């Protein structure tokens with residue numbers, strides 16, 4: 001498959017420190033995506049089982065997932081990853097690389113501005129709350145990017 005690149009985050013409006021990358025993907029591709037995310041130091045991810053329809057129009061998944069549905073909804077997984085602005089492009093590129101088959105039903109990615117992050121345990125906000133142990137800062141300390 002030819003490579004597909006994300007657009008530059010410098011063009012995002014509104015401009016903010018954090019964004020949520022929300023991806024609706026084929027369930028059987030999730031292990032590949034999450035393994036790649038973990039490898040780049042992403043530690044905070046939320047997934048939900050969802051059902052939807054797009055161009056795939058309710059056609060049954062040929063792989064895993066619901067083989068038939070009474071309505072027109074296809075089983076998908078929604079993956080939500082809140083990251084710093086400078087991580088958005090990498091995360092989007094990685095999702096495309098790991099989730100894409102080139103067939104209808106590969107899914108869609110939404111990028112949303114996030115106004116603030118609050119860590120419930122500590123009350124930290126913003127950058128302090130966004131930073132994860134084992135994340136980018138810890139990885140750079142150990143010299144892996």
Ligand code: ATP
Pocket residue numbers: 043044045046047080081082083119120121122129
């Ligand atoms: P603590 O340091 O108190 O453990 P934490 O920041 O590691 O806090 P958790 O309390 O472990 O956060 O996170 C709870 C849930 O929040 C996670 O299971 C995940 O679903 C979600 N989550 C955390 N960070 C993110 C993120 N950056 N993007 C998406 N989901 C996240």
Ligand code: GLN
Pocket residue numbers: 041042043044045081082083084087130131132133134135136137
């Ligand atoms: N930006 C955070 C870090 O590098 C990671 C965010 C996340 O795991 N979603 O520590």
